[in-house]
Amino acid sequence: MTSSVADLSDVARSAATLRGFLHGLPGVDQVGAEARAAALATRSIKTTAKARGIDLAIRMVDLTTLEGADTPGKVRALCAKARRPDPTDPSCPSVAAVCVYPSMVATAVDAVAGSAIHVASVATAFPSGQAPLAVKLADTRAAVSDGADEIDMVINRGAFLSGRYLDVYEEIVAVREACGEAHLKVILETGELATYDNVRRASWLAMLAGADFIKTSTGKVSPAATLPVTLVMLEAVRDFRSATGRTVGVKPAGGIRTTKDALRYLVLVNETAGEDWLDPDRFRFGASSLLNDLLLQRDKLATGRYSGPDYVTLD
């Protein structure tokens, strides 16, 4: 990208300029993008590199529970796990954040008090986003006023797919404002966007509208995060920074369950956006079961043998 900062400031001046800009982005060749992601997935991460990768991945986890059956008890248990993922090993780092529904934010804030763990809340009529804007904004404000310092919003996929990019943009801007000091993660729900061209456009749209993070999925739609989708998003944040100087984070969420998966994502980050993104402020994993596999593998590396599912704690 060679555009300058000034070029982008008024891209969203009208529906036509925004559309022109997004459709002017270079296309993504599906075969090539998938081949690149598959090639990077063959990197062999062993010994010391694996140990560092696992600890970094633990620090990047947004430990998540987004169920209708969530209760304050469940959320408190999740927060305890977030603070001390491995109670037997004080050298094991904490996760980056817990991610809950707005009604659970207050409970989570209490439970992580005194730690560096962030409280993220999904908002804006998660996961479908099918609610009036006023409701979405109220949802956001409620989560923020209960103490959430990160908001995971969903974009209006209906508007995006029907080409009403400015509507999507304005909605993100409004939510951004409702967030106040809280960081905004914008969920693209890439499983519903269907093409990599759309993923790239939605990524730029969200970044232009002020997203601090772009996130793949709600976890409620299949496919959720995939390596090629994350590759395209990492290319977008890399290009956005060279165009504007602003660094936006990336969060793949949903379907990342094993240490091997997590290390593949870290390789993707390392060789696409670069080492600046190998930081919990720039890259997160939206996951729950992943954490226990990371702990099992961490223990295996330290002791040379596998323990078992009863040796890591339930969330």
Added chain:
Amino acid sequence: MRFEYAPAPESASIVDIRSSYGLFVGGEFTDAKDGELFKTINPASEDVLAEVVSAGPSDVDSAVAAARDAYDNRWRDLPGAERAKYLFRLARLIQERSRELAVLESIDNGKPIRESRDVDLPLVAAHFFYYAGWADKLRYAVPGRQPRPIGVAAQVIPWNFPLLMLAWKIAPALAAGNTVVLKPAETTPLTALHFAQLCQQADLPPGVVNIVTGAGETGRLLVEHPGVDKVAFTGSTEVGRAIARAVAGTRKRLTLELGGKAANIVFDDAPVDQAVEGIVNGIFFNQGHVCCAGSRLLVQESVADEVLDALKRRMATLRVGDPLDKNTDVGAINSAAQLARIRELSDVGTAEGAQRWSAPCELPERGFWFVPTIFTGVSQAHRIAREEIFGPVLSVLTFRTPAEAVEKANNTPYGLSAGVWTEKGSRILAIADQLRAGVVWANTFNKFDPTAPFGGYKESGYGREGGRQGLEAYLA
């Protein structure tokens, strides 16, 4: 945070390299009659791997005689379905022993294990499977005529894809009912000799496949041998010319797959990130030791800066080093002689006024290495835009219009391959139609498949390998 990948070496212990090898003639490993011994080395360490024979005139005589005997008495008249059984068996053995063969290929050639494991070996097996399928269906390969084998084929192959070139040569020849004497390149003889072990394991009738090692002189003896009916050569245009002269006026049939200076054309509407991958894959795959390498990048002026910035950023992530490390992207240059040639032409590029840029990376102290390099500001008149460098060196030229791109792409004595990068399907078809190249890749590069014919125009040679067309070179 810096994320250093710890060394992840593939174990070399899976392959048993003998201290010396004989010739494979008539189904047995035999000592040389009049050939001398020479050493083959690991280009990544310069360590000696084994001693092999430089076959002399009597050695070549016996190999051709063994092939003739096998042709007349054991192979020509074998039903196609029976020949197919042997080829299928070889294909399965290659798959079973693919890790061993991949490691050996990387050790002797210098190519990264990621490529020998993920590209070379799967393609080698696929070629044998593919042509095994044709062995009993030859009547459908050449409709309207009765397919007959030609006889004894002399096959001389290069060092850049030792086992894959062996497969391209041997699989169609055997499927069509010919017998072969194959000479691998002098710097990479080992996988061919291990393939000979596979032939024994497969109970291939003696003499159907014969392997003679040696350098140019052995190759000359083989292609000029009066007992040979068919010559197939892959290698440099210079040697190809000499072979064409030697074969002229004889009954021998000839196919040549020679050099190239392929244009990889990037239009302004190309998918930039994937085009950059394609440029990298086009010229740095196999250290650029690829006859169809995309060694000339033609990029539209309006996106040239953007594409070059992205290319340099991507090149900075290339991992150059130990070929057996599973994370290595670019391995060792195959020989001291080739390294000298790459250095010489690169220096010419600098002297001619092109701007040189190399990826920032450390090279091992021992062995033959060359940093992935690009030259910008190259014009058609520069030697580095015309001559085949056969190394990890890319010449970058620009164009303004599609017509200019085609003109520049075709302005070369070669015509083996080309690449087109654009999101516009109609443009792909229109440009591909005008390119004088045997293979045109669209939005990809250096992709091979046994079903797809491969071969060149002009000084890139004649004849096709792969596909149904690949059989015609071996059928009378």
